[in-house]
Amino acid sequence: MSQSSNQPRKIGVFGGTFDPPHVGHLVVAINVLHELALDEVLLMVANDPWQKRDTRVISPAADRLALVEAAVEDIPGLSASAIELALGGASYTADTLEKLLADDDSVELFTILGADAANGLLTWERHERVAELSTLVVVDRPGVAAELPTLAFGKWVRVEVPHLEVSSSDLRERVRDGRPLDFLVTTQVRSEIAKRSMYAEGDR
Ligand code: ATP
């Protein structure tokens, strides 16, 4: 996939808690990469997912980053990003996009959201800025009807991906119940979860 040097690099930013990352995330990332001919999709690990923090115990960001690194290992075009960990504090996509553009103002950014995240976009801190700085890409998520908010700036782009009914919440429950994670996460992610004793009983 050679590209002439005057074309901007197209970068997908796929944010999440990734607690843990699963095949649903990977299938979204790889298909958006392909369909929109992006150069790279960054799985952007939230340092402090502030909208979730009062609802449950969230694994330390460093552990979640290690799981995402394990998940994208050997997958060309996908990478784990620690930008939000480096920024610290509550993670706001607007800040993340500003940081990516401050590092290289020639890139073209795409913010990738599953339907549940897309429906909630207006609750995001400075969501107008997110829509100004990036193209918003929405993918379906089984069990969630996309009710996309009308945007003051920018527009939604839809990408069709295989529908996989997998969630991190279900996976955490599976670990607690001793049910298998096989084929729902990569073998590397499964090993990292075991190595780090994550999602053990009581860790809700
Ligand atoms: P949790 O159950 O803990 O909320 P999750 O599976 O929803 O975890 P997140 O890290 O919250 O994963 O999601 C990150 C992004 O991935 C969001 O945009 C979400 O909509 C999207 N996403 C997660 N799972 C899927 C899936 N199975 N299909 C499509 N999109 C998904």
Ligand code: MG
């Ligand atoms: Mg979620």
